[in-house]
Amino acid sequence: MEQNQLVENLSLKAQSKKEKELIFELNEKVMQLNNLIDTGNEILRLDKHNQIFEIALEKAASIVNAASAVIMIKDLESNRIIQETVFPYSVPSETIVDSPFRIESSFEFRKKNYTFILSGKESRKGIIHFNELDKLLLNAISKQVQNAIENDHLLKQSIEKERIEKEMLLAAAIQQRIIPESLPKIKGYDLAGINIPSKEVGGDYYDCIELGEGKYAFVIADVTGKGISAALLVNTLNAALHSYKEFKLPLNELTAKLNKLIYNSSPPDKFITFAIAVLDTNNGKLDVVNAGHNPLILKRKDGSIQKIDAGGIGLGMLDLGLPYEQQDLTFDPGDILFLYTDGIPEAMNKDEEEYSDERMIEFFVNNSHQASSDFISAMVKDVKVHVDGEFQSDDITCLILKRI
């Protein structure tokens, strides 16, 4: 405002025609600069790209008296123009692009090129060429648009990051609620389990459910995918298991029912690999069904190893009424059952070498004489030695049951 006042005062004192012209020019430039500042403030407040372009074009055209203006966005990967915004609307973009009276300014952002073109400076003498100042002004507007687009992108990124972080916290909370805080004490048995969630929160689950009359169910499961959808699916499985325990169904029929339930409550490409072993402590009977999960490992007192993989497909994969196979075993004194998820054998070091089934089984064979909780701590430590500080991409979960 002070500048305008100054120009007006100067104008009063103007004597010659030349001075008047100079003052007119100066006045115009001050107006242009004020206009530019207003445009910048206006553009920075907008968050929709199309609005930004429309305002920028209109202002750019009016500041330098351009007859028409266009902004063209070119995708640099496909080398194609993906958007054109023209001011005024009625002008075909080609007439601006091909005009002999034009100036351009462009910038690149996230593999896109944004080019502003102004055409035909209007003056009292008709259409004339733009001058150096006009080019500077166009560059300044183009820079303001670039800032607005970059700010908008950063803002969207931080909102998305916050959303993902919130989702992960929620998923972790759900998972933490399902994983048992403590396992039942079973006389004559030594039981321990662990779940170390990965940063992205996988859908691993283990449990020991007391069924009454000296029976216990040992469960391990792994849901495809991570985050909240995986956590919710595990939650469904957990709720179903705790309600089905009343029904006393044969284990294979229970698994078929769980399959149908998970199939109906999950998206078509999500499923749960699941294994359940039911121990009757009255007679040492151990019934096992493995629904598409890594084999359970049973080490006998004599040191022999048995892999239990009988069962069927993962829960929720298909609803074709395929039966599940149930394996009926005995669990004698000195026997050890080990249930785990693929986060252990597939734990990778920086050379992308997996911890592997072989190393896991070897470690189990050599160390499972320890108390169950000590064995689990030792195994987790051995996995950590292997990965050597690499990012843990999957949950690490296992459960070990020893008959003393």
Place this chain on the structure above:
Amino acid sequence: MFDIQNDKQTVSLIGRFDASQIEKAYSILDNLNKDCIIDFKDLQYISSAGLGALIHTYNRLHNSGASIRLINMSSHIKEVFKISALDKVFNIE
């Protein structure tokens, strides 16, 4: 690295098929609409999310009466199908 190509209802899976590649895989798998073959010759790894995409495709084709055959599977990937008991569902050659 993962790639998926479709040549006249024969789909080739190449590289590592994990959760990050699901969208890319569906862009091809969702276009299959009759009897088809999936070639595993150049597939090094498949995660459970990859299996999920194949199961979804199997379900969709099965419901419309079309079949799906899996060919040239490495022993490592065959083991994944065996563990998940999908060897009993898919027609694996």
